[in-house]
Amino acid sequence: MKIVYSWLQEFLPEAPAPQRLEELLAGLGLETESIQTLPAPHPQxxxxxxxxxxxxxxxxxxxxxxxxxxxxxxxxxxxxxxxxxxxxxxxxxxxxxxxxxxxxxxxxxxxxxxxxxxxxxxxxxxxxxxxxxxxxxxxxxxxxxxxxxxPETVLEVEITPNRPDWLSVYGVARDLAATGLTLVSPNAKPQTRSLPLPFGAWIEDPQACDRFTLSYARGLRVGPSPLWVQRRLFAAGMRPISNVVDATNYTMLELGNPMHAFDARYIREGLVVRRAQPGERLRTLDGQERVLSPEDLLIAVKEGSQSRPAGLAGIMGGADDEIREDTTAIALEVAHFDPVRIRQSAKRHGLKTEASYRFERGVDPDGQHRAADRCLALLQDWAGSGVEVATERIDLNHTQPPQAIPFRPTYTSRLMGMDYPEAEQLGILQRLGCAVAPGPQSGVYLVTPPRHRVDLAIEEDLVEEVARIVGYDQIPTTLPSFFPHPDNLEVEAPYQALERLKQVMAGLGFQEVINYAWSSPEECALLRAPAPTIYMQNPQTPERTALRTALYPGLLRNLQTALAQGEEGPFLLFEVGHVFQAQETPHLAALLSGEAIPGRWQPGLAGGFFALKGLLEAAAAHLGSTLWVEAEATPHLHPGVSGAVYWNQRKVGYIGALHPAIRQALELPPVFLWEVSLPLPSGAKGFRDVARYPAAMRDLAVVVPEKIPYLEVERLIREKAGPYLEQLLVFDVYQGPPLPSGHKSLAFHLRFRHPERTLTDLEVDGFIQQVVDGLEQKGYSIRR
Amino acid sequence: MDLNQALEQIGKAPTLEHLQALKVQYLGKNGQITQALKSLGQLPPEARRERGQELNTWKKALEEALQTREKELRQEALKAQLERETLDVSLPGYAFPAGGLHLTSLILGELVNLFRRLGFSVVEGPEVESEFFNFDALNMPEWHPARDMQDTFWVDLKPPFTLQGPLGETVNDLGGAVLRTHTSGMQIRYMIQHTPPFRIVVPGRVFRYEQTDASHEAMFYQLEGLVVGPNITMADLKGAIHELARGLFGKEGKARFQPTYFPFVEPGAQFAMWWPERGKWLELGGAGMVHPYLFRAVDDYRARQGLPRVYEGMTGWAFGMGVERLAILRYGIPDIRYFYQNRLSFLRQFR
Missing domain, CATH: 2.40.50.140 (Nucleic acid-binding proteins)
Known part of the structure; x- marks a missing residue:
C-alpha cells in the first residue's frame, strides 16, 4: 500500500521525517518497501x-x-x-x-x-x-x-494480512499515535437536509452482510476532481475517474471503508443484499460478463418480487448502474461483509480489487457512518454547489458487540521475559483504543478492543500490543536452559546417521547434488523408474507433473548437463533425498561415469562396475557395516550387470550398469548406479581383542562352473572352514586352458588364527581338509 | 701373497659381489689368510709367533680395507639408487576424485551445529504434508488470507500412497495434501510425538508455487526451530537468535527484532542480523511465541490418539529462516537458480 506522506501529516501533524518514520513503522510491525518522491511537473x-x-x-x-x-x-x-x-x-x-x-x-x-x-x-x-x-x-x-x-513523498508499505486496520492513511496514523504522537480525528460532516429517501434496503443473508448503510445525495454535477485530489489519488496508486467515483476512492484510502455509489436513477425500490442464483449474470465495471453462483454475494436492485444483480458485494460494481456524466443523484453504499464470503467470491472470479482486498481481511464494522459522512462532505466540496445530502440514512446493523478479553499484565512479563509495569501496559492498550475494565479478580482486566482491530482476540494478542508499542528492542536476551524431557533424548540419531553417510560419500570422492523433487510419468517410463504415485494438482511445467519415485533419474539428468556443458570428469555424484512410492522414503543414490581414478599422464584406475562396488564397500567399511551383492535384475539396470545390495544382511537397493537401452536413448557414456533406501541398518559394534598369536596362511584354488557366483563359493568356504578362519580373500579369477571350458578357477588366501593359542599345522590342515571336502561334495574340484 | 696387491684389489673392487669374492679369497673358510693361519702350527714356535703376528696384522688390514670398501660401495649403490629413483615431483598425481557436499548441506551443517551448541536436537519431517499439519493446525484455516502469503503446490493423495502422521497413523483423510510450504508443520508433528520441555531444529526443503527468477525458486530450504517448556520467553528467543548471529558473523554479530505477523505465533517477529563486513542488516527469517491455538490443536490430536494432554500451561517459541539466502548474501551469488541446477563448476567451488 502507498502512503502519501502529506496526507498522513493531515492526521499526524507531528509525523517525523520519512526516514525516521520508516524506523518507527518498522518498530510497529509495518515494513516499508520503498520511499519515493513523486516530482513536481516540469516548470514548462x-x-x-x-x-x-x-x-x-x-x-x-x-x-x-x-x-x-x-x-x-x-x-x-x-x-x-x-x-x-x-x-x-x-x-x-x-x-x-x-x-x-x-x-x-x-x-x-x-x-x-x-x-x-x-x-x-x-x-x-x-x-x-x-x-x-x-x-x-x-x-x-x-x-x-x-x-x-x-514534490510528494510516497511510502510503499507492506501490510500483513492480520492488520486490515492499517489499510488506510488514517489507520496508519492512528497506530503511530499510540507511540505518543498527537492524532487529528477525521470527523467531517456534510450539510444535510431532510429529504425523503427514494429507496429502501434489505439484507437477505445477515451472516454474509452484517452491516449495510445507504445514503442519498442529489444535485451533483459529475466532472473531473480538483487538481490536488487527482494528484493525491495518483500518488496513492489510483486513477481518478470522476469527482463522484474519486470521492468514494479517496474516502476508502483515507479511512479504510470501501464504498460504492450507485446512480439513484436505476435503483427503483431499493437494494437487496443476497446470494446469487446459479447461472445469474452480471457485467462488472471492468466490462466482464460474469456467471454467478450461490457463493457470490450480490447487491441487487429490487424490482417488485424480483431483483436484478447490480454489483458483486464488496468486490466490484455492475457496469449498468455506474456513475455517468449525467448522473445527478446517488445512493452511497457503505457496508460490512463476511471476509470469507468476499474471499471465496473474489477468488472464484479471479478478481482482486481495492475493496475486496480490504473486505477479505476485515473492515471496521463500525466505521460506516464516519466514512459516508466524509465522502458526502467531499462531494459537497467537489461536485458543485448544489449537492443536497439527506439527513436520514438507512443503517441495517446485525453486527455483534466485541468480546472483552481477560488480560493479566503479569502474563506479558512472563511471556516476554521482562518486567512491564502494569500501569504502562494498561495505558498502551487504552492509547490503542481498547476499553480497559477491572476483571473478576485482582491482576486480571477485561480489555475490549476497538472495532477496527479485528485481529485482537486473545490475551497473547494484547501481549504483543504492549511489547510492540514498548518496542521489541527493549526485550533482553537470555538462553533457554532446562533438561529436556527424556522422550526427546534420542531424536537426533537419524539425522546424525544421515550427516555421517553424506560425509563418507563426499570423502570417497562423490559430489553431492540436490535435485528437484519432481518428475513425470513420461520420464519415469523412459528411465524405467517406478510409475509415480503422487501427482501435482497444479503442475508448473510438463516435466514436473509428479513426484520422483527414484533418485537416479536426477543423477542422469545431472550427468547429461555436465557432459553438455563440458564439465570436467570423471563424474562421481550422489544425492540423498526423499522419493515417493507407496510412502515417502529417504534414498541415497550414487553415479559413476568415467575412470574411477584418472592417472592423467600415467595409466589410471578404470571405472566400471567394480570401481563403484568398491566405493560402496568402502562406504560400508567406513560405517562399520557388512555388505554383499547378489545378482538380481531390476528394470533400469543392465540385466547381466545388476544386483541387490545387502547392507548388514538386509536388502536395501540395487547396484549395476545403466541399461544400455536407456544409455542409448540418453546418448550417455557407460554409467554405473547404485540406489538404496535409508536409513541403512546399522551394524553391531563390539570389542574383540587384538591378535596375540601368529596366524596360519593357506592358499586354495577352486574350479567351479562359470555360472556359479563367487558369493556361493565364498559362503561354502566360510561355512566349512570353522570358527578360526579370520580372513578370506579372493586373489585370482581365471578362465582358460588348462581348465575345462565353461569353468573358472577362484583362488583364495585363507588366514586362520586362534585367539588364545597358536594353531598347529595339523589343525590348520584339518580345517582346509574340511573345506576341500565340502567343495568336492558340491562337485567342485581343487586346483593343485 | 702380496698384501699391497690384495689391498689394492680390495680398494678397486667395482661391486659388492667382487668385494665378497675377495673376502672369500682372503678371509673365507678356505681363504689365503685363513689357510695360512691354519698352517701356523707346522712352524717352529718362534717363527710361528712372528708369522702369526704378521698374518693377524694382514688380516686386520684386509678386514679394514674390506669394510671401508664395502661402505664406499654401499654409498655408491645408494647414490645410484637415489638417482635411479628420482621423480619429477612437479608432475601431477593420480586424480583421486575430490567429493564434496552441496552448498546447501554445508550451510545447513553450519546452522545446525550452532544450534547443537545451544542444546538443540536436529530432526526432519516429510515433504508431502497433509493440509492439516501444513495449514489448519498452524492456525491457518481454509480461506485464511495468510494462505495467500504462500502459493501452494497441491497434490493428489490417493492409493497406493499413504501419508503417515506423527504416530505412524495414516493421515490421508486430514484434508488435502500439499508439498509443504514451510517446515512449520513439523512443529505440530513433533509436539504430538513428544513431551515438553525440548529444543529442536528442523532443516528441510519446502515448495512454493512461484515463477522462478533470480531471487525466487519453487523449491528451497528452511531451518525451523522450536522450543517448548513451562517458562520459555521471548527473551530466550532473542538470545538464541543473537547467539546464532554471533556464530555466523563473529563477535560483532547481533540480531534485530521487529513485530510482524505469522498465524502460528503471537507475538510475532521478524529478525535481521547485522553483517559487520558490509555494515548492514540482513532480513533472515520470522519468529515468535507459539500461538496457543497450536498447543490446543496438538493436545486435541494427542487426546484423539489416546495420549495425555501435555501442552496446557506451556509456552514456547519458534523461528524459521531461509537457508539459501544466507549463502547468497555471504558469497555474492547472483541467482538462486544456481543452487539446484547442480552445475558441477558451481558446486565444486564450495567444499
Missing part, C-alpha cells in the same frame, strides 16, 4: 483549457485550440479531448519523465505548440490511454502546474 508544463477541437481530414489526430492565457494550437490523438475540459500542456522546452525534450514541431501540417499530456506523461501513473482531465476553472490558464503540484 502548464494548465490549459480546451477551447475548440478541429478534425484534421484524413488523420487520426486532431487539432486542439487551447487557452494558456493566449490561444495556441497543438495536435493530439487523445480520444477524450473535448472542448471545455482542462488539460496539462507541456510547452516547448519542457522535459518529459522519459527525458525527452519537447520542441515546437509541425505535425500534420499544423504548428504544434507543445503536447497535451496523459497521466503517464506526467509521471503520475501508468495510464496513457488519454489526457488527464482537469476541472476547467481549476487555475488561471497558463499557470505552471508545478505551483500546485509540488
Amino acid at each position: 508544463v502548464v494548465f490549459a483549457r480546451v477551447l475548440a477541437i478541429e478534425p484534421l481530414p484524413g488523420r487520426q489526430v486532431r487539432k486542439l485550440i487551447l487557452d494558456i492565457g493566449q490561444e495556441v494550437a497543438v495536435v493530439s490523438g487523445a480520444p477524450n479531448a473535448r472542448a471545455g475540459i482542462g488539460v496539462a500542456l507541456a510547452l516547448p522546452g519542457a522535459v518529459l519523465p522519459d527525458g525527452s525534450k519537447l520542441e515546437e514541431r509541425r505535425i500534420a501540417g499544423v504548428a504544434s505548440w507543445g503536447m497535451a499530456l496523459s497521466p503517464k506523461e506526467l509521471a503520475l501513473g501508468e495510464y496513457a490511454g488519454g489526457l488527464i482531465e482537469l476541472p476547467p476553472e481549476a487555475l488561471p490558464p497558463g499557470t505552471p502546474l508545478a505551483e500546485v503540484w509540488g
Whole structure:
C-alpha cells in the first residue's frame, strides 16, 4: 500500500521525517518497501483549457485550440479531448519523465505548440490511454502546474494480512499515535437536509452482510476532481475517474471503508443484499460478463418480487448502474461483509480489487457512518454547489458487540521475559483504543478492543500490543536452559546417521547434488523408474507433473548437463533425498561415469562396475557395516550387470550398469548406479581383542562352473572352514586352458588364527581338509 | 701373497659381489689368510709367533680395507639408487576424485551445529504434508488470507500412497495434501510425538508455487526451530537468535527484532542480523511465541490418539529462516537458480 506522506501529516501533524518514520513503522510491525518522491511537473508544463477541437481530414489526430492565457494550437490523438475540459500542456522546452525534450514541431501540417499530456506523461501513473482531465476553472490558464503540484513523498508499505486496520492513511496514523504522537480525528460532516429517501434496503443473508448503510445525495454535477485530489489519488496508486467515483476512492484510502455509489436513477425500490442464483449474470465495471453462483454475494436492485444483480458485494460494481456524466443523484453504499464470503467470491472470479482486498481481511464494522459522512462532505466540496445530502440514512446493523478479553499484565512479563509495569501496559492498550475494565479478580482486566482491530482476540494478542508499542528492542536476551524431557533424548540419531553417510560419500570422492523433487510419468517410463504415485494438482511445467519415485533419474539428468556443458570428469555424484512410492522414503543414490581414478599422464584406475562396488564397500567399511551383492535384475539396470545390495544382511537397493537401452536413448557414456533406501541398518559394534598369536596362511584354488557366483563359493568356504578362519580373500579369477571350458578357477588366501593359542599345522590342515571336502561334495574340484 | 696387491684389489673392487669374492679369497673358510693361519702350527714356535703376528696384522688390514670398501660401495649403490629413483615431483598425481557436499548441506551443517551448541536436537519431517499439519493446525484455516502469503503446490493423495502422521497413523483423510510450504508443520508433528520441555531444529526443503527468477525458486530450504517448556520467553528467543548471529558473523554479530505477523505465533517477529563486513542488516527469517491455538490443536490430536494432554500451561517459541539466502548474501551469488541446477563448476567451488 502507498502512503502519501502529506496526507498522513493531515492526521499526524507531528509525523517525523520519512526516514525516521520508516524506523518507527518498522518498530510497529509495518515494513516499508520503498520511499519515493513523486516530482513536481516540469516548470514548462502548464494548465490549459480546451477551447475548440478541429478534425484534421484524413488523420487520426486532431487539432486542439487551447487557452494558456493566449490561444495556441497543438495536435493530439487523445480520444477524450473535448472542448471545455482542462488539460496539462507541456510547452516547448519542457522535459518529459522519459527525458525527452519537447520542441515546437509541425505535425500534420499544423504548428504544434507543445503536447497535451496523459497521466503517464506526467509521471503520475501508468495510464496513457488519454489526457488527464482537469476541472476547467481549476487555475488561471497558463499557470505552471508545478505551483500546485509540488514534490510528494510516497511510502510503499507492506501490510500483513492480520492488520486490515492499517489499510488506510488514517489507520496508519492512528497506530503511530499510540507511540505518543498527537492524532487529528477525521470527523467531517456534510450539510444535510431532510429529504425523503427514494429507496429502501434489505439484507437477505445477515451472516454474509452484517452491516449495510445507504445514503442519498442529489444535485451533483459529475466532472473531473480538483487538481490536488487527482494528484493525491495518483500518488496513492489510483486513477481518478470522476469527482463522484474519486470521492468514494479517496474516502476508502483515507479511512479504510470501501464504498460504492450507485446512480439513484436505476435503483427503483431499493437494494437487496443476497446470494446469487446459479447461472445469474452480471457485467462488472471492468466490462466482464460474469456467471454467478450461490457463493457470490450480490447487491441487487429490487424490482417488485424480483431483483436484478447490480454489483458483486464488496468486490466490484455492475457496469449498468455506474456513475455517468449525467448522473445527478446517488445512493452511497457503505457496508460490512463476511471476509470469507468476499474471499471465496473474489477468488472464484479471479478478481482482486481495492475493496475486496480490504473486505477479505476485515473492515471496521463500525466505521460506516464516519466514512459516508466524509465522502458526502467531499462531494459537497467537489461536485458543485448544489449537492443536497439527506439527513436520514438507512443503517441495517446485525453486527455483534466485541468480546472483552481477560488480560493479566503479569502474563506479558512472563511471556516476554521482562518486567512491564502494569500501569504502562494498561495505558498502551487504552492509547490503542481498547476499553480497559477491572476483571473478576485482582491482576486480571477485561480489555475490549476497538472495532477496527479485528485481529485482537486473545490475551497473547494484547501481549504483543504492549511489547510492540514498548518496542521489541527493549526485550533482553537470555538462553533457554532446562533438561529436556527424556522422550526427546534420542531424536537426533537419524539425522546424525544421515550427516555421517553424506560425509563418507563426499570423502570417497562423490559430489553431492540436490535435485528437484519432481518428475513425470513420461520420464519415469523412459528411465524405467517406478510409475509415480503422487501427482501435482497444479503442475508448473510438463516435466514436473509428479513426484520422483527414484533418485537416479536426477543423477542422469545431472550427468547429461555436465557432459553438455563440458564439465570436467570423471563424474562421481550422489544425492540423498526423499522419493515417493507407496510412502515417502529417504534414498541415497550414487553415479559413476568415467575412470574411477584418472592417472592423467600415467595409466589410471578404470571405472566400471567394480570401481563403484568398491566405493560402496568402502562406504560400508567406513560405517562399520557388512555388505554383499547378489545378482538380481531390476528394470533400469543392465540385466547381466545388476544386483541387490545387502547392507548388514538386509536388502536395501540395487547396484549395476545403466541399461544400455536407456544409455542409448540418453546418448550417455557407460554409467554405473547404485540406489538404496535409508536409513541403512546399522551394524553391531563390539570389542574383540587384538591378535596375540601368529596366524596360519593357506592358499586354495577352486574350479567351479562359470555360472556359479563367487558369493556361493565364498559362503561354502566360510561355512566349512570353522570358527578360526579370520580372513578370506579372493586373489585370482581365471578362465582358460588348462581348465575345462565353461569353468573358472577362484583362488583364495585363507588366514586362520586362534585367539588364545597358536594353531598347529595339523589343525590348520584339518580345517582346509574340511573345506576341500565340502567343495568336492558340491562337485567342485581343487586346483593343485 | 702380496698384501699391497690384495689391498689394492680390495680398494678397486667395482661391486659388492667382487668385494665378497675377495673376502672369500682372503678371509673365507678356505681363504689365503685363513689357510695360512691354519698352517701356523707346522712352524717352529718362534717363527710361528712372528708369522702369526704378521698374518693377524694382514688380516686386520684386509678386514679394514674390506669394510671401508664395502661402505664406499654401499654409498655408491645408494647414490645410484637415489638417482635411479628420482621423480619429477612437479608432475601431477593420480586424480583421486575430490567429493564434496552441496552448498546447501554445508550451510545447513553450519546452522545446525550452532544450534547443537545451544542444546538443540536436529530432526526432519516429510515433504508431502497433509493440509492439516501444513495449514489448519498452524492456525491457518481454509480461506485464511495468510494462505495467500504462500502459493501452494497441491497434490493428489490417493492409493497406493499413504501419508503417515506423527504416530505412524495414516493421515490421508486430514484434508488435502500439499508439498509443504514451510517446515512449520513439523512443529505440530513433533509436539504430538513428544513431551515438553525440548529444543529442536528442523532443516528441510519446502515448495512454493512461484515463477522462478533470480531471487525466487519453487523449491528451497528452511531451518525451523522450536522450543517448548513451562517458562520459555521471548527473551530466550532473542538470545538464541543473537547467539546464532554471533556464530555466523563473529563477535560483532547481533540480531534485530521487529513485530510482524505469522498465524502460528503471537507475538510475532521478524529478525535481521547485522553483517559487520558490509555494515548492514540482513532480513533472515520470522519468529515468535507459539500461538496457543497450536498447543490446543496438538493436545486435541494427542487426546484423539489416546495420549495425555501435555501442552496446557506451556509456552514456547519458534523461528524459521531461509537457508539459501544466507549463502547468497555471504558469497555474492547472483541467482538462486544456481543452487539446484547442480552445475558441477558451481558446486565444486564450495567444499
